[in-house]
Amino acid sequence: MNSKVPKELIARQEHQRQTTVNTVLRAISELRAEGHRLTIKNLMDYTGLSRSVFGKKHIRAVLVSQGIVAAEACGAERTPPKSTVQQRMKQKLEEKEQQIRRLTEENTALKSECELLRGKLYLLMQRQSLE
Incomplete structure (x- = not known):
């Protein structure tokens, strides 16, 4: 051949x-x-x-x-070095973890606010039913 x-x-x-x-x-x-x-x-x-x-x-x-x-x-060196990619990934991970913590805190605050508003609504409904 x-x-x-x-x-x-x-x-x-x-x-x-x-x-x-x-x-x-x-x-x-x-x-x-x-x-x-x-x-x-x-x-x-x-x-x-x-x-x-x-x-x-x-x-x-x-x-x-x-x-x-x-x-x-x-040149053949078109891909960034592995350490640079790892550093970027670590930084991205940290940013995502911070975002998760912030959103969790915000969610907790909104839940407590919702509980307070439900309590006020309940009291207002009771007052209105008494009148």
Whole structure:
């Protein structure tokens, strides 16, 4: 069995890459000429390409060379470090616990107020029935 990729397929893929690069470069120059902000969102709207296309290496290199995205945004380190995620999760947990405590206290206060109002209502109903 032949495990190599056919030359025609490789050529077709490279041609498609170049077509996409040219489309993006044309869009960048036209958006610049029209005075629009150069963002991936604007490029997506202008070219009709999907968001995933702008994450591919050959397009990312074009975006870096044109100054649209920072060079470090292209690196493999796209996910934040695990410790940062853990810190954010701990902070979120603390905020939720504080919210639960606050709502529990508020609920207790409202229950006691409700009891007082029921007592007053009961007394008023008794007075009215005596009259």
